[in-house]
Amino acid sequence: MPPSLTNVGSEPPPWSPPEDAPRKRVVLIVEDDFLTRCTAAMYLRETGYRVIEAENVAEGISVLSSGTRVDFVFSDINMPGSLDGFGLAQWLAKQHPTVRILLTSGVHPEALAEATGLFFIAKPYHLDEVDRLIKAML
């Protein structure tokens, strides 16, 4: 949490859930297309996840490196920037090996994903199928 956003002190941030609130699983969506990201995020929130949205791999790594709890990453493969979805998967395997990742793409590199042992869902996808895969992988 950036300290500039709120009072720095011993008080917990005002957005902390109550102690007895059910713990929501946290999904990080990394997707550069705004509508695709927004639509998937809204669906997964309504399904019961806490969802963090990142526009590219650099933002995703920023979130993952910030101390924010992330249980699952759902990432596009082809995105601008120095790292793509495969690069994020490799980074994740080194830095956060317990966090699972599901990759997606409209150019269907299933063979590449399978060769690297990564889970993949092709675009266009049904969001209930994404939810099912996340539940199965968590």
Place this chain on the structure above:
Amino acid sequence: MGQERKEAIVPMKTTQGESTAKPVVIVIEPEVLVRMAIAEFLRDCGFKVIEGIVAEDVRTVIDAGTRLDIVFSEVRLAGRTDGFALAKQLRNTHPEIDVILTSGVAGAAEKSTELCAEGPLKKPYKAADVAARINLLLERRRSAAKKL
């Protein structure tokens, strides 16, 4: 990437169980950690929150037919349109949408006074102050609607 987007993804307007009663806020903020924090706080406050990065994201949401009540935007944005221009555009095209501008750049927030009903929110801001400002603007809209 953008060109990969397919229409088969569930449209925004018909997402499962969407509540139409919640006020809808779009947060336009390029810094992911700031955006994440304020968006999560506002969701906990009961708002439906859409997260955007550039001014054009607001237009995309409007064009998709999604109702927006409040735009909470950083002044300095990548792309052709900054927060000032976004506020001016919305004031002309969608006066029913209230805009709150924020910036950490000295002078930028003050410059936005004429574009925001209650003046700008300087960074660093308290998340609770953002929620209070949103509620104030929503209440003002409700009161005005009752008088009509």
